[in-house]
Amino acid sequence: MNEPQIWAALGILAAALTGMIAVTTQLMMRTIAAQFGTITAQFGTVAAQFEAVNTRLDVMAATFDQKIDGLRTEMMVRFDNVDRRFEEVDRRFEQVDKRLDRVERRLDGLDADVQAITKRMLPD
Numbered sequence: 487m488n489e490p491q492i493w494a495a496l497g498i499l500a501a502a503l504t505g506m507i508a509v510t511t512q513l514m515m516r517t518i519a520a521q522f523g524t525i526t527a528q529f530g531t532v533a534a535q536f537e538a539v540n541t542r543l544d545v546m547a548a549t550f551d552q553k554i555d556g557l558r559t560e561m562m563v564r565f566d567n568v569d570r571r572f573e574e575v576d577r578r579f580e581q582v583d584k585r586l587d588r589v590e591r592r593l594d595g596l597d598a599d600v601q602a603i604t605k606r607m608l609p610d
Contacts, residue, residue: 487495
């Protein structure tokens with residue numbers, strides 16, 4: 487082989503190597519793009535699943551809020567009833583207290599009468 491043939495063979499080998507690198511790079515780029523497409527689709531699926539879970543959580547939160555509001559209303563009604571009962575009990579205690587005051591005054595008056603009778607009957 488003479489020198490021009492060697493240079494020609496080297497040129498062919500360099501062109502073949504460059505072609506192989508180009509083909510390999512193209513194949514790798516296509517494979518990577520396809521994999522990214524798959525990953526993007528999977529992320530889309532995961533996002534849809536998260537959206538479904540988020541929707542379910544929103545429904546559960548609304549249901550929970552409704553139940554809490556119902557419970558709050560029921561508790562307020564019951565507390566109002568308890569307050570009314572306490573007010574009635576307070577009113578009755580005031581009446582009993584007034585009656586006891588009247589009985590006490592009568593007993594004080596009776597005590598004074600008994601002492602006066604005792605002094606008249608049993609002088610010292």
